[in-house]
Amino acid sequence: MVDSSQQKTLAAFKKEVQVIVDEVEYDELFGYQLSRGEFFDEEAYERLLIKLLTAYDWDLHAAEDSLEKILEWRKEFDPLSAAFVEEHESKYDDIGFITYDPNGKALEKVVTWNLYGKVKNAKEIFGNNDSDTAGQNAFLRWRVGLMEQSVQLLDFKSPENDYMVQVHDYKGVSLFQRDAQVKKTTKKVIEVFRDFYPELLSKKFFVNVPTLMMWVFNVIKPFVAEKTRNKFVVLSNGSDLVKHLDPKMLGAEYGGQVSKGTQSLKFLFKESKTRYTPYTAHLVGRRIASEID
């Protein structure tokens, strides 16, 4: 619910949005048009602005500043391309996917899974060394692509599905995996999500975290915004996840009812590559056409 003083802040924000769009020369946020063009959707637009204001405790200037930075980043990084145009190497398929249940519980319909415990050769996934920017970027583009795909499965007009769940499974993880490249890339991804994807997370679970590696959580926490930190739940047993999420969405390894394990829901990841808003469809079509030209 938005109270009357917040309504005033929202109205002031709306006035500034067009100025920011014109200044940055980028007119898209999470698949929605921000100026009143052919694809403008008033309700989704308003919900997105409310999300930004909520992220910054209704501080108008902070929200404006954030929107400007988000649009600048989207213009440069092109997350829609990372999600829907680019081909990523198949080595990432085993460590990340999305499950989506339109009939699932509120705010738990979209779940992004990252099975980072499965990474046995960290250099292959996170880059060989500091000068391997191609390796680091490839991971970042894949991870942001996955994030963007899950964002497009949300429905900003529904209070039932305007936030997602994320799960990190660290089963099989060892201290040796946390090398310099892992730390560097992890920090980069955390910053990108913190600065450019505000108010999208309902809960984030870290499961199968070995007792001996619980301290890593405390090392990483300071890089994350406090509001986000409060949504984190650390579980040493994967099967305890069922105490928090719908058993129908979970494989047996998480105490759920899906017989073949969460992997059997993996096909949904492929589907999520083709599910996006009409405006995203338009923009993705344009990017593909310019590649063919």
Ligand code: HEM
């Ligand atoms: C050693 C192997 C590990 C790898 C390869 C790894 C990888 C990553 C990556 C790539 C991220 C970026 C965010 C994302 O992708 O969603 C991340 C975030 C994070 N990881 Fe790990 N991690 C490891 C170990 C751990 C352990 C043992 C913990 C302890 C709980 C932990 C806790 C966290 C936390 C709290 C975040 C921040 C999440 C966020 O900002 O959304 N990580 N990790």
